[in-house]
Each structure stands twice: as structure tokens, then as C-alpha cells.
Amino acid sequence: xxxxxxxxxxxxxxxxxxxxxxxxxxxxxxxxxxxxxxxxxxxxxxxxxxxxxxxxxxxxxxxxxxxxxxxxxxxxxxxxxxxxxxxxxxxxxxxxxxxxxxxxxxxxxxxxxxxxxxxxxxxxxxxxxxxxxxxxxxxxxxxxxxxxxxxxxxxxxxxxxxxxxxxxxxxxxxxxxxxxxxxxxxxxxxxxxxxxxxxxxxxxxxxxxxxxxxxxxxxxxxxxxxxxxxxxxxxxxxxxxxxxxxxxxxxxxxxxxxxxxxxxxxxxxxxxxxxxxxxx
Amino acid sequence: xxxxxxxxxxxxxxxxxxxxxxxxxxxxxxxxxxxxxxxxxxxxxxxxxxxxxxxxxxxxxxxxxxxxxxxxxxxxxxxxxxxxxxxxxxxxxxxxxxxxxxxxxxxxxxxxxxxxxxxxxxxxxxxxxxxxxxxxxxxxxxxxxxxxxxxxxxxxxxxxxxxxxxxxxxxxxxxxxxxxxxxxxxxxxxxxxxxxxxxxxxxxxxxxxxxxxxxxxxxxxxxxxxxxxxxxxxxxxxxxxxxxxxxxxxxxxxxxxxxxxxxxxxxxxxxxxxxxxxxxxxxxxxxxxxxxxxxxxxxxxxxx
Amino acid sequence: xxxxxxxxxxxxxxxxxxxxxxxxxxxxxxxxxxxxxxxxxxxxxxxxxxxxxxxxxxxxxxxxxxxxxxxxxxxxxxxxxxxxxxxxxxxxxxxxxxxxxxxxxxxxxxxxxxxxxxxxxxxxxxxxxxxxxxxxxxxxxxxxxxxxxxxxxxxxxxxxxxxxxxxxxxxxxxxxxxxxxxxxxxxxxxxxxxxxxxxxxxxxxxxxxxxxxxxxxxxxxxxxxxxxxxxxxxxxxxxxxxxxxxxxxxxxxxxxxxxxxxxxxxxxxxxxxxxxxxxxxxxxxxxxxxxxxxxxxxxxxxxxxxxxxxxxx
Numbered sequence: 017x018x019x020x021x022x023x024x025x026x027x028x029x030x031x032x033x034x035x036x037x038x039x040x041x042x043x044x045x046x047x048x049x050x051x052x053x054x055x056x057x058x059x060x061x062x063x064x065x066x067x068x069x070x071x072x073x074x075x076x077x078x079x080x081x082x083x084x085x086x087x088x089x090x091x092x093x094x095x096x097x098x099x100x101x102x103x104x105x106x107x108x109x110x111x112x113x114x115x116x117x118x119x120x121x122x123x124x125x126x127x128x129x130x131x132x133x134x135x136x137x138x139x140x141x142x143x144x145x146x147x148x149x150x151x152x153x154x155x156x157x158x159x160x161x162x163x164x165x166x167x168x169x170x171x172x173x174x175x176x177x178x179x180x181x182x183x184x185x186x187x188x189x190x191x192x193x194x195x196x197x198x199x200x201x202x203x204x205x206x207x208x209x210x211x212x213x214x215x216x217x218x219x220x221x222x223x224x225x226x227x228x229x230x231x232x233x234x235x236x237x238x239x240x241x242x243x244x245x246x247x248x249x250x251x252x253x254x255x256x257x258x259x260x261x262x263x264x265x266x267x268x269x270x271x272x273x274x275x276x277x278x279x280x281x282x283x284x285x286x287x288x289x290x291x292x293x294x295x296x
Numbered sequence: 297x298x299x300x301x302x303x304x305x306x307x308x309x310x311x312x313x314x315x316x317x318x319x320x321x322x323x324x325x326x327x328x329x330x331x332x333x334x335x336x337x338x339x340x341x342x343x344x345x346x347x348x349x350x351x352x353x354x355x356x357x358x359x360x361x362x363x364x365x366x367x368x369x370x371x372x373x374x375x376x377x378x379x380x381x382x383x384x385x386x387x388x389x390x391x392x393x394x395x396x397x398x399x400x401x402x403x404x405x406x407x408x409x410x411x412x413x414x415x416x417x418x419x420x421x422x423x424x425x426x427x428x429x430x431x432x433x434x435x436x437x438x439x440x441x442x443x444x445x446x447x448x449x450x451x452x453x454x455x456x457x458x459x460x461x462x463x464x465x466x467x468x469x470x471x472x473x474x475x476x477x478x479x480x481x482x483x484x485x486x487x488x489x490x491x492x493x494x495x496x497x498x499x500x501x502x503x504x505x506x507x508x509x510x511x512x513x514x515x516x517x518x519x520x521x522x523x524x525x526x527x528x529x530x531x532x533x534x535x536x537x538x539x540x541x542x543x544x545x546x547x548x549x550x551x552x553x554x555x556x557x558x559x560x561x562x563x564x565x566x567x568x569x570x571x572x573x574x575x576x577x578x579x580x581x582x583x584x585x586x587x588x589x590x591x592x593x594x595x596x597x598x599x600x
Numbered sequence: 601x602x603x604x605x606x607x608x609x610x611x612x613x614x615x616x617x618x619x620x621x622x623x624x625x626x627x628x629x630x631x632x633x634x635x636x637x638x639x640x641x642x643x644x645x646x647x648x649x650x651x652x653x654x655x656x657x658x659x660x661x662x663x664x665x666x667x668x669x670x671x672x673x674x675x676x677x678x679x680x681x682x683x684x685x686x687x688x689x690x691x692x693x694x695x696x697x698x699x700x701x702x703x704x705x706x707x708x709x710x711x712x713x714x715x716x717x718x719x720x721x722x723x724x725x726x727x728x729x730x731x732x733x734x735x736x737x738x739x740x741x742x743x744x745x746x747x748x749x750x751x752x753x754x755x756x757x758x759x760x761x762x763x764x765x766x767x768x769x770x771x772x773x774x775x776x777x778x779x780x781x782x783x784x785x786x787x788x789x790x791x792x793x794x795x796x797x798x799x800x801x802x803x804x805x806x807x808x809x810x811x812x813x814x815x816x817x818x819x820x821x822x823x824x825x826x827x828x829x830x831x832x833x834x835x836x837x838x839x840x841x842x843x844x845x846x847x848x849x850x851x852x853x854x855x856x857x858x859x860x861x862x863x864x865x866x867x868x869x870x871x872x873x874x875x876x877x878x879x880x881x882x883x884x885x886x887x888x889x890x891x892x893x894x895x896x897x898x899x900x901x902x903x904x905x906x907x908x909x910x911x912x913x
Contacts, residue, residue: 505683
């Protein structure tokens, strides 16, 4: 998976920007959690009388071709759209940190093997690796999340490896080694916690990308399946309505994705700057 | 040079191995998988598939045969269309390549222009360009596509909404495809130029009385080109894979949409073939860019 | 007077100005030395002559080149000045040349674009100049890239380029500091030869007081942005009047001098350090309390001036 993490100049996000982005994200999370309480309708509440309804007091953001309220669907969609990237990053970071730390600690052939593996995965441009996995194991959100998790593992592994190499050189690691502490114990108890800050900073930046990738997969039909109200899937389902002049079914979820990703990027870059971290 | 070519070969082999082996990774019997997972699979049909794909041979022999066939253009038979996969690909490749070429022109011209503008003007122009490009990279291509179709296709009616092969038809898709690349290239250009501008030899040139315009073009830009050209090459390499989303969003009939279609209809031979094509193209182009480094930067050349 | 700097003050952020009321002059055929530690402002002064001021800098005073104030020139005239009247030679020749262009391009560029000479003529002149600075096989050098030449050869190229426009004034900013000792000697010999031949005025900037004293006719010593001593080279060397100059001379080892080295205590001031009085007072072995309030001004001594309160008596 080729990851192009943008190098943002700090000028582009003034303090107001961070606070705005942060507030927005909190709002989104709250909305996702409270969706059943706040949403006026059921997410799959079909109502053909309201097909492609425009914005109105009954349907705050309009309705899609099946008459389902878009505001409701967007709220419920926040759940899958946020949990998905979280899950995939969880997978990718567990595997990636493990592999990266292993490679940095043992060096030699372990390092070489890990490097070769990441090279092969990097040879697959864009989402092609994920697409291959989906082709083999079938469509579905679980497959998509796992596949993306695997696809992001090399990026995290490489990053962890370089951070770990830096940490391994520090005296306190040697001190533990001299005391007779086993490699595994040192890695788990001391190495990883010290790298945690930079890794977490990097993960925040990756979250936005993960969200976009997952939404794209759903749009292509490989991720979330109907009747889920995943934002990417919503755009896919809303496409036929465009020619009829109804833009809300695609623009509402599209805007949601864009706004959340922008917010994550703004915050992520700020965090990355603060921790002295730069993506590759 | 030889080492890089060897590396190229190794990566090609490794990735093709993964693509080939994927059919074995599938749950269940590879035969059923390769037959397209359709219902009503008679034993005779399955036997025919087994024979066609030589599934009784050892794994590595199969791989070698598959690879050899692919190299000579025999990519198997589509389970959906019952056509030769090769023919299917060839029919759709021109339109995809046209799209990629169009997008490449767009992002190179506008990306570099924006980057130069941001670097030279500085101040508010700079902030605006950076903010704009950051936003552009935060919007996934399919959202851009649907937004563009909504606005320029339906609402304003400037562009045709779906399909087609003409330049006009391909404009919106090309713009969508180029957007992410444009943001990256403008960022790289800006960064590279800002770095170059600080270098001593630029001050020396200024001190010898050259006009600012000449300095920017002859010294700053010329020195900044290395990373820019490299990045352009790398981005173009990955663009073929980007056509998957864009062609699907715009209903274009190209290699990218063929892949999506093939996966949804469990047409594995086509899937494998398209993946092989895209991955190989990517590896080849990135290696070419790597090999071209000495041409771009004389310092990398071996001494005569 | 070829170059006349009058009460030049340059401030660019920081709590004190980089240069404070600096005055010096360079006449035709004269080699004037400017000596100071890093951070003393000597490079800023040299660049000011070409109006290459640091970003956001405010300058007051005058910098007259052949009677015209550089700081007040319009852009066209300024380019003219940079192209044909004043040339500068820098410390690191390797970073002075554009690494992706050939040496020939570097030389002809100035002539073709700023002086409007035809390409063929510029090329011929460039070859001539390369030969004049002592490079063998100048035709070959023209086609080569900077990374193919050694540091010494590159510095010769830089000197050749500086001479391309027949300037009247040459600014040498630590021109030999980055070179090894042998190359340094060669480059200095070259500079001296060229200067004598063409009767150029030269402002020779260095941190090495001994070098300045032997190479220059007149030496100005710069500390914390002010000129603390300004005398003919020989006199300065034999009888330094300002404690700083004396300190500098005392802390440089010499082959035939068995005296122990006495470095100057403390460190050179940064732009955040402000001084009510004499900037050298905190480090001066002869400072009195009154020095901390005495605003430095030049006091006439034999041959020139020195800015020390103790000389005022």
C-alpha cells in the first residue's frame, strides 16, 4: 500500500483550525454513539412516498431513492465509518509494531525477511492488494477491514522499525540487556512504551487515510453491503439519483467523509509536528 | 544498474506469485473458485476446468506455466464472457491509457504551476495553495467524482455525465484522477523550490546581477526539477490503479472497471490478469524512474 | 573613494543591531581587511555593499560605491552595480556554483544576461579568464560540472567569474577559509596578483587577524557589530591599541613565539545580548566600571582610530 502522507506546513492550520477540527470530531463521535437517540427515523426505514425528498423539516438532509432519511443514515453511518478505520488500524498496529520491533531488535535475517515482505506489499499500488484479498475471500465489511489492516501493516512496520532502531541505540536498553532481561521482555515492557508517543501520532494521521480507503472500498461494492448505511455505500447507492437532479444522496455522505478526513488531517499533522514526527 | 534490474525481476516474480497463489488461498476447492463459483457446476464442467488449468500438476509447475502463458499473451479465458482475457484487456486498454495520459498532463502542468506560484509569491498565495491542496487530498476520488458529476454534469450541464471516449467526455474523469496527484506535485514543487532558493549559489547568482525572473527559472527551478520529475514519475506509476475507482464512478469502459466487474462476477482469470497488468506496470515504471535518476541529476552520474 | 560606508546600521530582529554605525572606506588599488569572529557582522557588511540584506532587515546610513548610495538605488541600477562594478568571492566555492550546470554556463551567464555580450564572445572571454587564474586546460574545465573539480580549482573558477565583468571593487568574504593551507596560499597569491594587475579595490574579510595583517594595507577590527580598531596593517600588528585586538593577537599561536596562549575569556555576544556601554567590557581584562556605560566611539590614535575608553584620556 503506497502511503503518501502529506507534509503540511504548520501555517495552514492556525489554532482556530485545530479547535474547530477537534470540536467537529467530538461532535461526530457523539453523534455516532447517540445515533439511536437522536435520529428521527430508522436507517433502513423505506418510505416510497418520500423518494428523493429535498431538504425539509421532515427530512433535514433530504431522502434517498428509497425514501430513507439521509440525516438518520448519516448519523448511523458515522458508526461504521469510524469503527472501521479504528479496527483496521488496530490490526495494522499490532502486526506492524510487532514486525517493526522484531526487525529492529533482531536485525540480520529477520530484518531482511520483514523488509522483503514489505517490499512485495509496497509493489501493489493503491488499493490493489486489498482488492485482491476481497476478490479471493469475497465482499464484506469484515474482509475489507482485515484486508486493509494487512495492507497498512507494512507502513506501520517500517515506521516502527525506524523509530525502534533509534531507541535501541539508547543506553537504557543496553542497561536492561546487561541485567539479563530477555529480549521479549525488554521489547514489550520498555521499548514499545517509549515509542508509543510517536507511533500514536503517526496512527492519527493514518486514520484519515484508512477512512478514505474503507469508504472507497464500500463505494466499489467490496466493503459494506446493503442495507448498511456506511457513507461510502451511501454514495454508491445515491449515484443513480444524480441524473434525476437529486444530489443530496451523494453529497451528504460525501461531505461527511470529506469533513471528517480533513479534521483528522488537521489534528494529525498538528500532533505529528508536536511530536517531531514526519510521514514518508 | 544490474542490481536494480535484478531487483525489478525479483519483485515482479514475487508479486506475480502472490497473484497466482491467491486462487489457492480462497476458501474451498480451487476448481470451484476458478470455475467462477457459479451454480449448476456439473462434474464434467469441473473436470474440464481442472484440465484447462492443469490443476493436477504440482503447484510450482502450474505457476511456471501460468507465468509463461502470461508472457506470451495467453491470459486464459474469462468465465463470464467466455472470451480470451487478452482480447478483453486489449479492447479496453486504449481508453484507460488515454485517461491516464490526460490526467498526467493535467497534474504535471497545473501541479508544477501551482507549486512554483506558491514558492515564488509566498505569503497568502502560499497559504492558500497549501490549504487548498491539503483539502484536495482529504477528499477521496469517488466523492470528487460524484461532486463533479453533480455540479458540472447535471446541474450546469457542461460535461456529459457518463461513458464516452472523446476528450470532452474524459475531462471530468481525468480531473478526478489528477486531483490527488496535483496536490502532491504542487507540494513537492513548492518544497523543492523553497529549498533551492535558500542555497548559496542562488545568492551568488543574485549578487552577480541576474534578474529575479532568470534566477527563478535557471537556478531555482532547474535545481528543483530532480525531486519533481521523480515524483511525477512515481505518481503516474500508481495512476493505473487509480482508474479502478474513477472508471467505476464515471461508468467508463476501461481496464479499471473491468477489474471491478470481474470481481463482482467471480471471474477470476480476468481478475488475475488485470492485477498482473497493473502491478507489473507499476513496478516497471517505478524502476524506470529509479534508473533515470542519473539523467535528472548530474551529480548522481558516475564520473566519466 | 571606491567604497565608502558611512554610519551603517543594520537591524533584523534580535535585541541589538547586527551592525552599528560602521564606517570604513576602500580606495582604488587598496586592500582593506575586515576582521571579526563569527557573529560579528562582517559578512552582513559585505553583503550590504551589494544590498543583499537579510530578510526583514532595516538599514540606515549610506553605502557609497563610486559615489552612489547602494541602499537607495533603483533595481535596474542595482543589477548593474552587481553585474559590472562590484564582485564577491565566497567562502565555500562548492556551494557557490549551481551543481546541475556546467562551469562554462556559470561563467558565461553573467556576461550574456546582465552585460548583454554575445554568447561566442562571452565563451571566449571565459576561457581567457580561466587561463588567467591559472587553470590548465580551460576548454575542458568549461564543459565540466562542479563536482568534478577540486575545492582549490573551484575557488579559481569563482575568482574568474568575479573578474568576468571587470569590476572595480572586489569583496572577498572568507575566500580562503574553507581551503587547505596550500591551496589557501595559492589562492591568496592569485588574488594579490590580480589585484595588483588591475588596480582593484579589495575588501578582504576574514576571522584570521594574522592573515589580514600580512595581506592587507589597512585593517578594521569588528566586534559585536562595531568597528573597534582601524589602523594600517603593520601598525595594528605591532602595536594593537584596543584590548580586543590585543587579545586576538595573543591567542593565536606562532611558530617562533614560546609564550603561553591566552584565549579571551567568555564568548562572542549573540544578537540577544544588549550592552549599555562597550560591548567588549564583560570580557575585557582592563575594563573598569565606567566602561559599561561608555558608548563606543572612535578615538584617534596613530594611523587611525580605536574605540576604547581607556584611550580617551
